[in-house]
Amino acid sequence: ATPRNKRQLNPGYQDQILDEYLELYEYLDPFPLSPLAPIEEKAEAIDTLPELSPSPTPQYDVQILSESITKLKDRVNGLEDRYSTPSYLTIEIIANYTRITEKQKRIADLEAYLENLQPFLLQLSTSIEGLLTEALK
Numbered sequence: 001a002t003p004r005n006k007r008q009l010n011p012g013y014q015d016q017i018l019d020e021y022l023e024l025y026e027y028l029d030p031f032p033l034s035p036l037a038p039i040e041e042k043a044e045a046i047d048t049l050p051e052l053s054p055s056p057t058p059q060y061d062v063q064i065l066s067e068s069i070t071k072l073k074d075r076v077n078g079l080e081d082r083y084s085t086p087s088y089l090t091i092e093i094i095a096n097y098t099r100i101t102e103k104q105k106r107i108a109d110l111e112a113y114l115e116n117l118q119p120f121l122l123q124l125s126t127s128i129e130g131l132l133t134e135a136l137k
Helices: 005-007 010-022 041-045 062-084 088-136
Strands: none
Touching: none
């Protein structure tokens, strides 16, 4: 059999070739320990990491920081002023809501009036019907 046929007939051969190829790159594995490794092994691997030197404490310009804080305070105060006093739009919305509420109350009053008027209209129609019947006799 030719080497090509040998690879096709033996799937294990393909795995062996792949394993040999990957062995060259084992040192590139960024995670040499599997996620299922015992905790002690993981701890040892972490302990072997080089110590990081602490970064120097940053130096700040107190004047610039003070100016920035003042600007932020001014912006916050401006926002508080802007949103604490009612704007024209807010006043308009409240006025519209009040008008709608008044109209809803008026509609409810008219519905109640019609409901109370119904028995009277029924009695009136019965009386008119009786009068018409008597008049036709």
